[in-house]
Amino acid sequence: MSRPGSVQAGFQFSVQASDGNARAGVLRTPRGEIETPCFMPVGTKGTVKGMRPKMLRDMGAGILLANTYHLAMRPGSDVVASLGGLHRFMGWDGPLLTDSGGFQVFSLGSTAKIDDQGVTFRSVYDGAREVFTPERAIQEQQALGADIIMCFDECPPGGANREAVAEAVRRTGLWGERCLAVHHEAAGCGTDGPQMLIGIVQGGVHADLRRESVERMLDLDFPGYAIGGLSVGEERRQMLDVTEDTAKRLPHDRVRYFMGIGDPGGLLEVIRRGVDIFDCVLPTRVARTGSAFVPEGKMNLKNAIHAESREPLDRDCPCTACSSFSRGTLRHLVMQKEILGLELLTEHNLTYLFRLVRGARRAIVENRFAEYARQETASHPW
Amino acid sequence: MSRPGSVQAGFQFSVQASDGNARAGVLRTPRGEIETPCFMPVGTKGTVKGMRPKMLRDMGAGILLANTYHLAMRPGSDVVASLGGLHRFMGWDGPLLTDSGGFQVFSLGSTAKIDDQGVTFRSVYDGAREVFTPERAIQEQQALGADIIMCFDECPPGGANREAVAEAVRRTGLWGERCLAVHHEAAGCGTDGPQMLIGIVQGGVHADLRRESVERMLDLDFPGYAIGGLSVGEERRQMLDVTEDTAKRLPHDRVRYFMGIGDPGGLLEVIRRGVDIFDCVLPTRVARTGSAFVPEGKMNLKNAIHAESREPLDRDCPCTACSSFSRGTLRHLVMQKEILGLELLTEHNLTYLFRLVRGARRAIVENRFAEYARQETASHPW
DSSP: OOOGGGOOTTOEEEEEEEETTEEEEEEEETTEEEEESEEEOEETTSSOTTOOHHHHHHHTOOOEEEOHHHHHHTTOHHHHHHTTOHHHHHTOOSOEEEOOSHHHHHHHOTTOEEOSSOEEEEOTTTOOEEEEOHHHHHHHHHHHTOSEEEOOOOOOOTTOOHHHHHHHHHHHHHHHHHHHHHHHHTTTEETTEEOEEEEEEOOTTOHHHHHHHHHHHHHHOOSEEEEOSOSSSSOHHHHHHHHHHHHHHSOTTSEEEEESOOSHHHHHHHHHTTOOEEEOSHHHHHHHTTEEEETTEEEETTSGGGTTOOSOSOTTOOSHHHHHOOHHHHHHHHHTTOHHHHHHHHHHHHHHHHHHHHHHHHHHHTTOHHHHHHHHTSSOOO | OOOGGGOOTTOEEEEEEEETTEEEEEEEETTEEEEESEEEOEETTSSOTTOOHHHHHHHTOOOEEEOHHHHHHTTOHHHHHHTTOHHHHHTOOSOEEEOOSHHHHHHHOTTOEEOSSOEEEEOTTTOOEEEEOHHHHHHHHHHHTOSEEEOOOOOOOTTOOHHHHHHHHHHHHHHHHHHHHHHHHTTTEETTEEOEEEEEEOOTTOHHHHHHHHHHHHHHOOSEEEEOSOSSSSOHHHHHHHHHHHHHHSOTTSEEEEESOOSHHHHHHHHHTTOOEEEOSHHHHHHHTTEEEETTEEEETTSGGGTTOOSOSOTTOOSHHHHHOOHHHHHHHHHTTOHHHHHHHHHHHHHHHHHHHHHHHHHHHTTOHHHHHHHHTSSOOO
C-alpha cells in the first residue's frame, strides 16, 4: 500500500491495531508523535480559549488546531511568520494543524461569491473585500507554518441540493489539485519546517458523490484524507453511514480526519467507523456557556440544584475543576461570569474527551472497543 | 511590648529585620507563614480573576484577599459556609484575609445611609435593601472563615470635610469595639478555624484625627492594625506623610496593613514607611485592560508598535507571558480580547509585584533598602 509519491519527509502514519473498523495508530511528525484516535482542541485565533499551552500538554493534548481564516485576517499570516511562525506564536512546540479557511469563508461570509477561481467575501473584521483561492489558502498556511495543513475545499451548507453538492465535489477536486501544486512548489515546506497536506472528501450525504470525491482525492494521492461537509445539519444516522462508507474506501495506511465532531457519543461512533483524528469547538464552547461533560450527560452548572453541592463535578476525573472545587463553587463562578469558571470547565471538558479517546485507544488495542463504547454511553446516549 | 490580651491562638507576628522604618517580618497563621512585606492579590468574588490557585501558589502568593460584601451578596456567606468554608470554596489552603465589606458598601452604594447602628444600602446584585452593621460584618466573616478578618469601619470618600472625617473616626472606634465583642463571643473562631481580627485606623489626611484614631484602636488592643481611608484621591505626598506618621505610632510587634495600594512605586514607598502588608486590584485590573508592569513603566500592549515585536515583555521575568510569548503575540491576544491574553498579563503583573516585594524584603534584611528602591524606580517614577 506504500505510495512513495505521497510520503512527506518527517511524517509517517501507521496503524498499530484494529478492532472491527476502529483503528489505533501513530502519526509521526517532525514535532512529535500523535497517538490516534486523537481529539484536536481548537485554537481559533491561535489560542484554545482560556487554556495555557502547558496546561494542554499536561492534560494530554497531542496536537492543536488553529484557523487560517481568523489568523490571516488578524494579525495576518505574514505577521505570524515574522513573529517566528505559528508554533512560537502560540507558545506550543508540539504538532499543529491549520484548516484552509474554507469553512469559515463559507459559513461566516453570507455574501461569499464562489467560482472556480476561488471565493470572494467580506472580512468579518473590517468589511474589507477578500479573495481566498486554493493558492492563497496554501500560501497562508505556509506562512503560518503548521505541521499539517489542509486543502481548500468547497463545503456546501447543510440542506444544499444534490446539484450544488455535485458542483462542490467537482470544485473540491479541481482546487485540491491546485493546492497540491502550490504545496509541491514549496517542496512541502512552510516557514516553520516540513508540512503534510491533507486532501478533503466532500459529497454531502450522497453515497455516489462521496465515492466520486474519494476517487478524485485518491488520484491526487495525499498522505492523509479528511471527511468534510458533515455535521452541518444532516441526521446523525445518515452522517455515520456516510462516514463508514467513505472511511472504508480510504487507504488503510493513511490517516483519516473527520472535520468537526466533539460530542462524546459522536466521537466514539466515528472512531468505530475507522476515523483517526477529529476536532470541534463543542467542548470548549459548551464550557463557556457553563456546561460540563459528565458520565450522565451534559451538566448545566447554572441549575440552582448545584448551589450548595459539595460534590465534585465528576468523582473520577483528575482535572483541576474536579479535584479542587465543588459543584457549588463552579456554579458560583459560572453565575458570576468569572473567568476561572470557564477556564475550569474548559479544562474539564477537554480532559473528559482526552480520557474518553485514550480509553477508546486502549480498548481497540485490547479488542474490546464495542464493549467500551457501550459502557461509556450506557448512562447517556449523547 | 507583648500584650497577652490580643494574642490570638495560632497567629504570631515578628519583625526579623528593619532598615530605617522598613521592616522584614513573618506573620504566622494556622495555615502557614507569610513573609512580609507581602502583597495580597485580590479575589473579589472568591477568585483572583483568571488565575488558578495553584498558579498563584507557584508564583509566590502567600495570602489572598476576598471581599465580604460580594460574597455575602453572592452566593451568600451561609452558602460558602455550607460548602465547607472559604478555603475549600476558593480551592486555596493557604492563608486568606477578608475585608469587612465596609469599603464596598460605601463606594458601591451611592444611596448608602449611615448611622451609629450601621449602613443601609441597596445591593448592586438585585436592588434589595441590606443593612451592614459591625456585628453583621464580623458574622459574615466568621461564616466565610478566612484566617484574618477586618473590623467594620467608616471610610469617608476622598474630599470629605474634616467634620465628616472626625465623625468617621468616632464611628470607626465605636464599631471596632462592637466588632471585637462579636469576635470574642465566638472565641475568635469562624467556621473554618481560628481568626485574627485587625483594627482599622481612619482620619483621612488630618494628622490629629489619625492620632486620635490610632489611640482609640490601641486602647481596643488588636493583634494588627490597618491604615484605611487613604488612596481615595488625596495627593500621594500627603498620603505618604500620613502613612509614615501613623505607622510610627503603631506598636512595633503588630502587623501593619495599608489598604489599597498596588502600583510598584507606591508599594516601595509604603514599605519604606513601615507597612507590612497591602492589597489592590490594580495589577490584575490593569492586566485586563491590556497593560503590563515593566521596569520602564506601564506598557500598553494595544500600541501598534508591539505588533511585530519578537521581544519578551520583560527579559528578566520568569512568568509564562515572558518566557513563552512575544510582545507580538501578547498584543494579538489583547486586541482579539482572548482570555489567554488577560490571563498572561495578570500572571505577569502579579509576578512583577511579588518579585519587587521579595526583592524589597531581601534589601531590608541586607540593610540596603533605600538603594534598592532607588534602583527599582530609576527608569520610571511610577
